[in-house]
Amino acid sequence: MFASFPVNKDNVKKAEVNVETTTVKVESPTIDPTVTDGVANEDALTPIAAAGYDKWVAVAFWFFLGWPFAAHRWYAKKPVWANILYIITLGGLGIWSIIDLINILTDNF
Incomplete structure (x- = not known):
């Protein structure tokens, strides 16, 4: 291109x-x-590619950009359709958002 x-x-x-x-x-x-x-x-692996997933970065994304953009879900490489559904439903009216935070903090995300 x-x-x-x-x-x-x-x-x-x-x-x-x-x-x-x-x-x-x-x-x-x-x-x-x-x-x-x-x-x-x-x-060759770049440092960014080798770094992987950090739960505290995901928590920061959840806190600052979670409601409008589902940034923590994009960061964790969740399926695109689920991220779009999350955005459309405003985080499952807040329920999915709280569940996501709990799963991030308990390393189940």
Whole structure:
């Protein structure tokens, strides 16, 4: 995809060609030492992806953005349909919201 403003497509094509990879050689008596495994830098875990779920972040989302946006549910990767239903019903008229908070605090969310 390209941005909505004019982009020089020649520069974009040049950037796509310059992908760096890292080669890892493994030497072991049970593994063939001539085998190499190429891993692209994009495949490495980022600190954000490795961090995962933190219940106190979810509580902060529940407190500040829970009622209008269901931010704590999006953060916990709940199904999209359930998040939209939560927003439409205003957190199940407050009942689902309280249940969500209890489940977050007891690590059952």
